[in-house]
Amino acid sequence: MAILKIARMGHPVLMRPAEPVADPTSPEIKRVVADMIETMDDADGRGLAATQVHINKRIVVFRPPPDDPKQPEGPNGPVLALINPEITALGEEMDEGWEGCLSVPGLRGVVPRYTKIRYRGVTPSGEKIDRTVSGYHARVVQHEVDHLDGVLYPQRMKDLGLLVFESEFERFLGQGTETGDEAHAE
Secondary structure, eight states, rough: OEEEOOOOOTTTGSSSSOOOSTTTTTTHHHHHHHHHHHHHHHHTTEEGGGGGOOOBSSSEEOOOSSSSSSOHHHHHSSOEEEEEEEEEEESOOOEEEEEEOTTTTTTEEEEEEEEEEEEEEETTTEEEEEEEEHHHHHHHHHHHHHTTTOOOGGGGGSSSGGGGHHHHHHHHHTTTTTTTOOOOOO
């Protein structure tokens, strides 16, 4: 396994749609997934898309939050690798929440996301995944799949006045923003 270089905002690999994976169970894809997980963990991320590590393929890895909201997420929870993911919004309801990104280091912003989605894809072992999720889980999946479509979270923001440096994040939240208790993607 290897730790891969993470592309930063402005790099062309982050601006174009990723290509579908022909064989999700190939040894090459399994190696890429293992490297992505190691890279995500090394960077203390919650998710990672292949485009973020200069691989133009439709692959994401992330740690789904536990079903029990009282259970801590933890850095060693299970990781889901999803190949050729597809998302369907279930309803029009959206929620704004704070997000950060390994490709936009040092910043956080308030991003609107659908509150409930259905996602489908395939794992590297060939298992078909079809889940309906809401809340933070839905936010993380939308954030990661956006990467595969060439979209970074600042492009989704409605108010760039809510784009802040992480060094100011705690102080900013202390001012009583309505969105201060929201989750962070990635």
